[in-house]
Amino acid sequence: MVILAAAARQPLENQVLRAMFEARKQVFVDLLKWDVPVLQGRYEVDQFDDAHAVYLIVTGAQGQHLGSARLLKTVRPHILDTLFATLSASPPPRGDDVLEITRFCLGRNQSARERLVTRNALVTALAGYALEHGIATYTGVAELAWLQQILAFGWRCRPLGIPKVIDGRTLGALRIEITPETPALLADNGIHTRVPFEPADALEAA
Amino acid sequence: MTEAELAQALGQISAEMGFRFFALTHHLDVRCAPQPVIRLDNYPRDWVSYFDDNKLGASDPVHRASHVTSVGFAWSALPKLIQMTQRDSEIFERAERNGIGDGFTVPANVPGEANGSCSFATARGCPVPEENLALAQLVGAFAFEAARRLWRMRDPERATPPRLTDRQRDCLIWATRGKTDWEIARILGVSHETVIMHLKDARVRYGVTKRTPLAVHALFDGTISFVDILKS
Numbered sequence: 001m002v003i004l005a006a007a008a009r010q011p012l013e014n015q016v017l018r019a020m021f022e023a024r025k026q027v028f029v030d031l032l033k034w035d036v037p038v039l040q041g042r043y044e045v046d047q048f049d050d051a052h053a054v055y056l057i058v059t060g061a062q063g064q065h066l067g068s069a070r071l072l073k074t075v076r077p078h079i080l081d082t083l084f085a086t087l088s089a090s091p092p093p094r095g096d097d098v099l100e101i102t103r104f105c106l107g108r109n110q111s112a113r114e115r116l117v118t119r120n121a122l123v124t125a126l127a128g129y130a131l132e133h134g135i136a137t138y139t140g141v142a143e144l145a146w147l148q149q150i151l152a153f154g155w156r157c158r159p160l161g162i163p164k165v166i167d168g169r170t171l172g173a174l175r176i177e178i179t180p181e182t183p184a185l186l187a188d189n190g191i192h193t194r195v196p197f198e199p200a201d202a203l204e205a206a
Numbered sequence: 207m208t209e210a211e212l213a214q215a216l217g218q219i220s221a222e223m224g225f226r227f228f229a230l231t232h233h234l235d236v237r238c239a240p241q242p243v244i245r246l247d248n249y250p251r252d253w254v255s256y257f258d259d260n261k262l263g264a265s266d267p268v269h270r271a272s273h274v275t276s277v278g279f280a281w282s283a284l285p286k287l288i289q290m291t292q293r294d295s296e297i298f299e300r301a302e303r304n305g306i307g308d309g310f311t312v313p314a315n316v317p318g319e320a321n322g323s324c325s326f327a328t329a330r331g332c333p334v335p336e337e338n339l340a341l342a343q344l345v346g347a348f349a350f351e352a353a354r355r356l357w358r359m360r361d362p363e364r365a366t367p368p369r370l371t372d373r374q375r376d377c378l379i380w381a382t383r384g385k386t387d388w389e390i391a392r393i394l395g396v397s398h399e400t401v402i403m404h405l406k407d408a409r410v411r412y413g414v415t416k417r418t419p420l421a422v423h424a425l426f427d428g429t430i431s432f433v434d435i436l437k438s
Contacts, residue, residue: 111431111433111434112317112428112430112431112433112434113372113375113429113430113434116317116318144276144277144278144343144344144347145276145277146276147344147347148276148313148314148315148316148347148350148351149316149317151347151348151350151351152316152319152351152354154355159344159348162340162341162344163340163341163343163344164340165340170277170278170340170343172344188358190318
């Protein structure tokens, strides 16, 4: 199941979001060694996890976190324009129909096959969310180690500038165009997992 | 875009970045590969023939190194990535005699598909253009994806690797961990015959007759991963 969540004022009080922040800490801090803030030694939460962020969260049969992504509005401060502005050759795409994908997270404790299933559900959800909400463009900053995989999803993807080595990681900025053809492009690459969408209000009861 | 246009574009941008040669390829022995194979290059013909005659597609040191990293690397960094053998040094000497100098390789590993890479090489005696390596990495990744889309369009059926069922995959993972069929049957709670059948069906799907090539193929195309096998 994919849960669509808009952040609450107190994100750690919500069980689904808390599980996501914990998984993010395990992936981005413990595994990938990113230098980002950690709350209570368990949760990776930064200044962009505010009431303006939207989350897509893939959960398992028992409601556990499997994968998640955070969407930031580009009309507000976001990762590309505040932290990595040098990665974009011209001013980064910005607008009500442009969102930035950040913290694309596949939880640990999954086998290679399970991770692919989760990844596909998340990518499908990203395309579906964009089409439902009039989003034409996603932007994102990616480690180049991931680039080949992001391109191989089959969607239309373009670089925004020349990658740079920043704190030992080679990073690049990308734009992804979402059109009514996108689901078919993804499906050609085996990404057409049908996932039930659960709207944000279900989260309030959690 | 056609294959020829992609090769032309790659040749042009390679030159602009300060390289003489490019080679975009899947890491298979191109003469007997089961899947459609991607390969575009402008290497000297003598070198390409030598490479294929000696079936270097899977054992070439640059290819091997690109399986242990997902970011681009200069060939001078090879000894840090893999154990270099006498044969590897001979391959480099041979390449140099064919006019190939230093290089930079971008690994192109797509889960569920054969590994590949896009390499850029200088002419003998010319240094790698350090200032353009981040750009080369970007070009390599996009070029490989462009080639991948061309090849998929050409033969969409064969572009996807064989798929194993969950049960076949479970049996294979236990087999790669060294368990016998009988042990696997006990672990999975199925009959001995069922395990034999699953592994046989899996071999048929990959068109191999023995267990070791089955494991290697399934590892190679990402159906199973080293993490699956090695985690306790």
